[in-house]
Amino acid sequence: MDIDMDYERPNVETIKCVVVGDNAVGKTRLICARACNTTLTQYQLLATHVPTVWAIDQYRVCQEVLERSRDVVDEVSVSLRLWDTFGDHHKDRRFAYGRSDVVVLCFSIANPNSLNHVKTMWYQEIKHFCPRTPVILVGCQLDLRYADLEAVNRARRPLARPIKRGDILPPERGREVAKELGIPYYETSVFDQFGIKDVFDNAIRAALISRRHLQFWKSHLKKVQKPLLQAPFLPPKAPPPVIKIPECPVAGMNEAGYLLDSPLCADVMFVLQEQDYIFAHKIYLATSSSKFYDLFLMECEESSDLDETQCNKGNTNKDVLTSHLETNGDSDERSLKSADVKIPSPESTDSLNILEPEPGETNSAARSLSSWSKGFLSMHKEMQVNPVSNRTCPVTVVKMDSSVQAGPFKTVLQFLYTGQLDENEKDLTRLAQIAEILEVFDLRMMVENIMNKEAFMNQEITKAFHLRKANRIKECLCKGTFSDVTFKLDDGTINAHKPLLICSCEWMSAMFGGSFIESSNSEVVLPNINKTSMQAVLDYLYTKQLSSSQELDTLELIALANRFCLPHLVALAEQHAVQELTKASMSGTAIDGDVLSYLELAQFHNANQLAAWCLHYICTNYNSVCSKFRKEIKAKSSDNQEYFERHRWPPVWYLKEEDHYQRVKKEREKEDVALNKHHSKRKWCFWNSSAVVA
Template sequence: MDTDMDYERPNVETIKCVVVGDNAVGKTRLICARACNTTLTQYQLLATHVPTVWAIDQYRVCQEVLERSRDVVDEVSVSLRLWDTFGDHHKDRRFAYGRSDVVVLCFSIANPNSLNHVKTMWAQEIKHFCPRTPVILVGCQLDLRYADLEAVNRARRPLARPIKRGDILPPEKGREVAKELGIPYYETSVFDQFGIKDVFDNAIRAALISRRHLQFWKSHLKKVQRPLLQAPFLPPKAPPPVIKIPETPSASMNDAGDLLDNPLCSDVLFVLQDQKKIFAHKIYLATSSSKFYDLFLMEHEESRHSADRYCKKLNKDLLMRTLSLDTDEDGDVATLKPANACLRTSRSDDTLLTTDLSEDGCVSLSSWSKGFHSMYQELTVNPVSNRPCPMTVIRMDSSIQYGPFKTVLRFLYTGQLDENEKGLMRVAQIAEILEVFDLRMMVENITNKEAFMNQEITKAFHVRKANRIKECLSKATFSDVTFKLDDGSISAHKPLLICSCEWMSAMFGGSFIESASNEVVLPNVSKASMQAILDYLYTKQLAGTSEMDPLELIAVANRMCLPHLVALTEHHAVQELTKAAVSGTDIDYEVLTYLELAQFHNAHQLAAWCLHHVCTNYNSVCAKFRKEIKAKSPENQEYFERQRWPPVWYLKEEDHYQRVKKEREKEDHALHKHRSKRKWCFWNSSSAAFA
């Protein structure tokens, strides 16, 4: 057997090392890490159970363990035998202590009771069973000093005692107990693979030095050093938090369809046969159909001057005074009569009368396109807001039926077609008249049992629609609202804003004054930030980042309840800060400026990144901006102290290590001089005797 050969091999010292300590302090993990080089993740280490007394029989059955038991320490070949023990205090461990060469006494730095038991129970037991055996004290689970204890507690077994921040012991506590017992002290972390070799190599040194005193004739033990000092463990820097961007919100297809059914802020009124009406929105129709785009653009060009003058006067009348209401002879419906108006609202019989129209007030469309009759402007009460507003009225030809035409309009709003829709052939005919060729192709696919091909048509439809929406935003085409900002104004479209933002929907759809106005004042908002907001609401993308202030955009996005935009802006801000730091720019002051403003405006991811930057560069940041650090909130200052890198306990340990190291170097130097002096005296006396 190899085990017998180790005992018989010359100059190979067999060391029996007994590992003791309370339950669940990490004894068996430590043995496994040395005996078979286990490398598990932290959460596996906490959740996976390894049987106690693992190592007693492994040297006989596991070749890997036997090979790793052989080592060379200070030029001495050794064969290390590790003995695991039960942590229960009432167990009988005399068999394990028998003929032991060194005892490794363990406690957990996350369990103060285990350190108390070192003095009250374990030291006495070791002294009773093996009083002359050297002992070293080991603090296990060092990684818990800087770990995320919430995540650690979630990974532990359900009935395990949760670890609290106050339970974590600083290194000086273990050193104090070791000094009181007169034994060396080391710390280990199986998770970080730290201190494992230090513990067992110095345990071997302690055993060999004890053996050298008893077996002084073994000359190969003369070079064995006393247990060495352990340099403190510098925890790794925590990785910067990753800015997570939630999934892009959908294109609000259902909202667009709802807007057709509940036409808030509508500016188009279709009048069909039997005087049936459909309210709609220019921006949705124009960006989905070239036919409607040309129609509304033509209307805009022809009536631009007169319409502008009329709308300005109308807005002034609506906002500054209550419009006079006339009741017809029957007293059933009120008719709105602005001063010098050439347009009139619908009467009770649902007919639209156009009286006193100017020469360009009504445009005939019968010669322009099939299916259209005429177009004119009229002041009409919106059925949802119940407010009078200027409306473009389009009378359709009698060939355009209400149901199929409503289906065509719904497609222009949503880009979708229900396969079970009734009268698909009539829908296809109207789509042909209005030149909505995508819809006609979708009907053909459904008829030919190839409806699966409609998905690609829908995607292409939305791409074209998005491009036209961008164009309308940049040119302010068909806009119906203007935002007055600190440094300028921007035109936009209420229907698109209502479907893209609940805040905008509440503002334009509620009882606020902005819902009846074509101008909205937004104080403390710059043009660049508002442009970025509109770009996002129209395209779901963050554009124009070169000119915007990320903090201002975050503040506006938070004010408008747009968490996805906040995340996009956080990601952009972190990218810019990281890029600046890599290029050598000092970003510390900018990060400190971002921190509490980001917290105030619910940009929690950006705030977490700023906290991480300050903590991982705490010494340099504090040296330059001590006043700014002290001016932060108590919560942030507490976080800095708790998460700063290097941690305070490491700095204290490093100072202690350097101080003790210098003292030991002085002792070794003095001992070396003493030995050299003794050797010189010995040779001098020998020479004199020989002479």
Template sequence: CARLCLSNMVCSVEVISSGFFCWETGSQPGFVSDLLYRVLKLLWKFMRSYRMHLNPNWGLSLHVFILLQFCHRLLCLSLFNPRPIKRGDILPPEKGREVAKELGIPYYETSVFDQFGIKDVFDNAIRAALISRRHLQFWKSHLKKVQKPLLQAPFLPPKAPPPVIKIPECPVPSVNEAGYLLDSPLCADVMFVLQEQDCIFAHKIYLATSSSKFYDLFLMECEESSNLDETQCNKENTSKDVLTSHLETNYDSDEISLKSVDVKIPAPENTDSLNTLKPEPGETIFAARSLSSWGKGFVSVHKEMQVNPVSNRMCPVTVVKMDSSVQAGPFKTVLQFLYTGQLDENEKDLTRLAQIAEILEVFDLRMMVENIMNKEAFMNQEITKAFHVRKANRIKECLCKGTFSDVTFKLDDGTINAHKPLLICSCEWMSAMFGGSFTESLNSEVVLPNINKTSMQAVLDYLYTKQLSSTQDLDILELIALANRFCLPHLVALAEQHAVQELTKASMSGIAIDGDVLSCLELAQFHNANQLAAWCLHYICTNYNSVCSKFRKEIKAKSSDNQEYFERHRWPPVWYLKEEDHYQRVKKEREKEDFALNKHHSRRKWCFWNSSAVVA
């Protein structure tokens, strides 16, 4: 049966307050005979575009309503389909106008979601009702001013909001990785000898950045290595030049000396000949220096050739002999703390650990042990935070100065010193290169072609600090390409965010960025910077008219997928431009009709008064 939707609603149209009732017949034309309607609004829910046609029910309904005098009709379509639809199922407004034209009735569109067109439908329905009443109540002057149903301006969809650059969770090197590097000392450059029998391999960069005592020790050892030049001292790796040197054998003696040459010597044919190039394990490179007067717990320091326990390769290491009072177990715990910044509360011999920490001047560890012994372990969190802050600052300082570096990257426009242990723990790509069987793991110099110094410096800063440090000389697209090459998605996201911020800032300052966005689009897509590419697509689509007018050739030169995306998502859309043209054209035609009609009425009025004057 018919359902009363709205009752006694008051609406003001053409300065006329009107009350109206709204009935829903539920597509049952039999109910129209019981009620007299002034306006019929045909609301049709359609599922698919193929249902957009006149069916017999429409014909029956319209036939009955036409029998009712002075009944105006409006066509209002709404999409009712909660299921996913295809692009072809979306009907343009021109299809609705075609149906309305067949019925000879006005056509309106509504959107509950955007609140568009709802007031237009009801206002024009009331206008139609008032016009129908004007024929019956022609003496009422206020009805003469009522206009016929107005044209509906097309709905301009709002601009889509720009995509937000999402930064994934930062892959901070876990404590276990640093601790594992101590247990499996790959690329170790220092060896501690305890009680003349226990040997513990470690890494200078981890110890020096965590303890001022070890920093001074290794820096002093580096400066006083008179047999090594400054570059070799910073690299801390002289045996890596074995493959680029030749042997001069003195047949009168058994001595074997290494002499660097400019001509590259071919690699040995077998491992036996390679072994003959290596110095003997334990061979001292420079004389030992006593540390008894320098600090407690230290005996001497010197450099010698040793075999790495993980890679089984000969390499120079700094040998530090410790005092006999320093035991291997507690000392290993101290090193573990310097690597990770954490201390196990269930450590057994805390008293002995505190003594060794006091001797080695590791005061952070000394305070943490004291807090655990005093049942105040919760205070260690602040100590750990401060420890990591100081360590991060010192790591950045070592990167800038090249202190304790053991590898040099040769780039297109210069060289940069770095530290293998930190790179191994920060980047899987670097870990595979330096920790595997690649040639780069043997060399102290690594050639990286097609990379400039500025981009590589930014990557190293990120690997050391997990932050993006941008400079004016930095090309953000080159950084994205390098980050993608090194498999660093977090750095790619940071670079994308920085690029979007810079482009947005320039655009707000009045600087034209259309060309920059166009050139950035396909490079971002090529280097897997998907978020930056999505932002570029959004900018081009929302400013399509401006971009296309300036860079029409560049737009046509884009890939077919990008051009198809532009056509689908351009703003304003093509259908709106067509509707706007149709609206303006029909509006001008109606204005001409109204002008001609008013002119005709004006002539009739003056003719009436003139004829009266003549009769008089």
């Protein structure tokens, strides 16, 4: 259908609507939202501004625009023609004003200057070119009142003037200007699709009312109402912040390998026939190998029967390592950090000879292992000097068979610590033999895969290895097996394992691996910590998971995790707290008081995500929270008070607008009732006078 046919159709009113206003206030976006139904994201709307004019030719070339131009307002069929204009003040727009039926005058609520120009420039220009044409004042970009202005400014072009919070105009500013000029006022948001229909439907009403005065014979225009009131826009609630869990730090591989090379807190020493010895840690070996688990568990079961005097007898002659430290001094400090240190020759007077009892004596502390398993000779306990900390501590000494060579055995231990095997290992055959002797079958399978050119299969073996290891570590934590430190807490004690703590927590590593006295003590006092919270921290350090105990106080756990510098655990505790609060709220339990108590404690202990969630909850339920806990709200910090006022929902400006809307609505209803009574009275008088004349 040709566009000119609209002029020929009876009872179809063609309305020419001219849209004017400053540059970048949203004129073209508003027109396109009405004519083309365009929906863009907020950042697309604000990222760039290209001076545009939405041409009248769109009605002739675009069928969609033509279809959307037709509308019915108050039972009147209309065809709305939208005219875009330049925002530059110095340009000539008289061609657009010609034969206009209504003018929509736009300004941006984020640009006070654009509102000032409404009075000083635009309204005067409109009245100069079309003095009898009705005008509608429109405040655009309403969504900026509640938007994240920092994100909006980041999305804008680099040289664009940043939008400041103080630039945002309240609704009453636009309403005051409209009242001063005697014209209706509306607000719109293309982003939220709010007010678009209100603006153009009421612009059509204003045009039709003006036309009705001039063309009084058009009876179909009698039902047209004057521009209606616009209900205020209630901004949507901001979505609650999502608790983001940072990437979990992977412990037990690189750290564990380093711990073997530089054996902090070592509690077992393997003596090889080549007069080498290697320090290691029971907890890593026992949780990685069933053979070593049985070995050290057997020692634990018999430790109560061991004669301590026999253990001390082995230390009457200074052990080889102590003699080595005294004679070499600082010159050999670097060599002592290696786990493979040569023992002096057997002919030396200080040679290590504590595994063999002297003739005529029995050593109850030394247990023969040759009948228990191939590869092991004997095991006993003695006091040794750690090669890293230079502190004397009890160590389990295990003497290995001559079939166990130092190089392959060290590789086996490296696998038990890390679960990994270097594919470029040279002596695979001997390594396979040692793995077979020590019954490390995972390693034996990995060697076979490498020799068969199927190393890719080792990934699954490594996964299964770590899964079994994690389960055994958790079991050792629960039972306290192979523990080497006891934490004394306010309400009890908990056994733990220094090597695992060193590899899982930098705070623990500094305490047990440095020169602090705790590194050599078997008991460590931790004041102001309860057993439940400490157990949860240890569970996390051992398994990287948060235990779900009903007795756990989340805030105490967050405080302890922050004290131990564990941000990943803090995030897990924050997530747990939010889940519990959300679950309680959904079940009908009042959580307002809990959220208020969580807020500043979370801020104090660096639980920023939980604090942000609490702030969001208080702001989105501000009226109900404030009615119950007004004193608690007023007692919060000034920063929190300012945040509440800025982000409370519903916002203050909406509450004011709602009150104004309801008040004006009642006034208009009274006016309509009075007007209807007046019309009824006139009609009654007219009919009575007609009857008298008749």
